[in-house]
Amino acid sequence: MDDAAEVTRIADAAEAVDGASPLDEAARIALADGAATVIVERGGFALLHDGDLSLAVQPDSRGRGVGTALLEGVASYDGELVAWSHGDHPAAARLATTYGWERVRDLWVMRRPTSLPLSPLELPDGLTIRSYDDSDADAIVAVNAAAFASHPEQGAMDRGNLARRMAEPWFDPAGLLVAEDGSGVLGFHWTKQHDERLGEVYVVGVSPQAQGRGLGKLLTLAGLHHLAGLGVEEVLLYVESDNGPAVAVYSRLGFAHADADTHVQYRRGA
Numbered sequence: 001m002d003d004a005a006e007v008t009r010i011a012d013a014a015e016a017v018d019g020a021s022p023l024d025e026a027a028r029i030a031l032a033d034g035a036a037t038v039i040v041e042r043g044g045f046a047l048l049h050d051g052d053l054s055l056a057v058q059p060d061s062r063g064r065g066v067g068t069a070l071l072e073g074v075a076s077y078d079g080e081l082v083a084w085s086h087g088d089h090p091a092a093a094r095l096a097t098t099y100g101w102e103r104v105r106d107l108w109v110m111r112r113p114t115s116l117p118l119s120p121l122e123l124p125d126g127l128t129i130r131s132y133d134d135s136d137a138d139a140i141v142a143v144n145a146a147a148f149a150s151h152p153e154q155g156a157m158d159r160g161n162l163a164r165r166m167a168e169p170w171f172d173p174a175g176l177l178v179a180e181d182g183s184g185v186l187g188f189h190w191t192k193q194h195d196e197r198l199g200e201v202y203v204v205g206v207s208p209q210a211q212g213r214g215l216g217k218l219l220t221l222a223g224l225h226h227l228a229g230l231g232v233e234e235v236l237l238y239v240e241s242d243n244g245p246a247v248a249v250y251s252r253l254g255f256a257h258a259d260a261d262t263h264v265q266y267r268r269g270a
Contacts, residue, residue, distance in 0.1 A: 003038045004031050007045045013058040020086040020263070022056035023047070026153065029164060039073050046070040053083040062091070071095055085264045092264070101266040106241040109261035114199075114228045114235060116254045121222055124213075129222045132176035132188075137162060139185035140178070140205075147187070147205035154203060170194070177222050179206075179215055186210040189219035191227055199227035201237035217249050224253065238263075 007023075008031075015021040023031070030036040030049035037048040043061030047054040053074060057066045074081070083101070085092035096103065123129060132140070141159055148154040157165075165171065175191040187206035193199050201223055206215050227235050237255065239246050241262070 003040050003045075004034075006040050007031060007038060007047060010040075010043065010045050010056055010058045014056045017059045018087050018089070019260070022086055023054055024084060024086070025165075026050075026052065027054045033164075039070060041070070042066045044070050046074055048074060048077065048081075051079060051081055053081050055083060067091065067095060068098075071099060075099075081268045083266050083268075085266065087260065088262045088264045092266070096266045099268070101268045103264055104267045105265035107263040107265065108239050108241045108247070108257045109236055109263070110239060110247075110250050110255035110257045111234055111236045111261070112224070112253065112255040114224075114233055118224055118228065119221060121218070121225055123218065126181045127179060127186075127215075127218075128181070129177050129179045129219065132173045132178055136178055136185060136188075140176075140188055143185055143187060143207045144203070144205045146208050154205075175223075175226060177219060177226065179219055179222075187215050187219055189223040191223045193227065193230055193232060196231065197233045199230065199232035199235045201235060216246075217253070220249070220253060 011021055011023045027036070027047055027049065031038070031047060035049055039046040042064070044057035044066040045055070055067060055070050057070075082104070083092075084107075085096075088106075093103075095101070121129075137159060141157060141162055144154065144157050148157075170192055172193070175193065177189045177191070178185055179187045179189075185207075187204070187210060189201070190203040191199060192202040201220060204216055204219050204223070206219070224235060235255075237250060239250060241247075247257075
């Protein structure tokens with residue numbers, strides 16, 4: 001079995017027990033594209049790409065020092081590193097404390113059952129929300145860059161990264177909703193269907209010039225109607241825990257957060 005297949009196997013085994021995958025989308029893409037440095041040993045792996053570390057140990061190999069050995073194996077990496085604990089695991093917190101990694105971000109997962117009723121989508125005059133077509137690519141990249149200028153992951157999306165995401169098996173142009181008026185594209189809501197049961201508010205981006213018009217809520221609501229129409233049972237989203245305005249909007253739309261649905265990012269200085 002090659003390293004990529006073994007990483008996937010270990011990640012799937014960990015997810016089955018932990019309820020969250022140790023590999024986020026960026027890590028999976030880097031692994032599939034051969035753009036990551038991979039260490040596999042003793043039922044665990046460490047995966048490095050662009051200063052981001054993913055580390056996991058399969059459940060039946062835990063408690064044997066595998067995670068510690070893997071973390072020590074990347075100690076010679078030159079530069080700042082960040083790593084996510086998908087699910088805020090105590091073992092990850094202990095490793096972080098032992099090796100001087102700082103807790104820097106809490107990312108919440110919020111969930112909403114589609115059994116909750118949705119408000120009707122009522123758009124102001126002159127505003128249209130429609131599905132994506134190929135002529136929207138440059139506008140989507142531009143709005144995304146402006147909306148997420150300070151976001152360390154999403155803000156870096158360029159045309160190549162957009163195309164790479166659209167090459168994923170789950171991509172459906174009907175689920176990428178674009179808001180526009182006479183001035184052009186103002187925002188978008190990219191939805192994602194994981195399987196028959198689960199949908200996701202993948203990305204909602206609104207141009208700074210269109211802020212204050214309630215467009216984020218309208219786009220989110222439009223996406224929820226779309227996902228409900230697909231028959232999913234639940235919709236999830238990711239939001240920074242300290243983004244009070246966004247958390248408030250999502251809460252009013254029926255999303256809720258449980259403590260176990262917290263992802264923690266740690267950072268090791270250069």
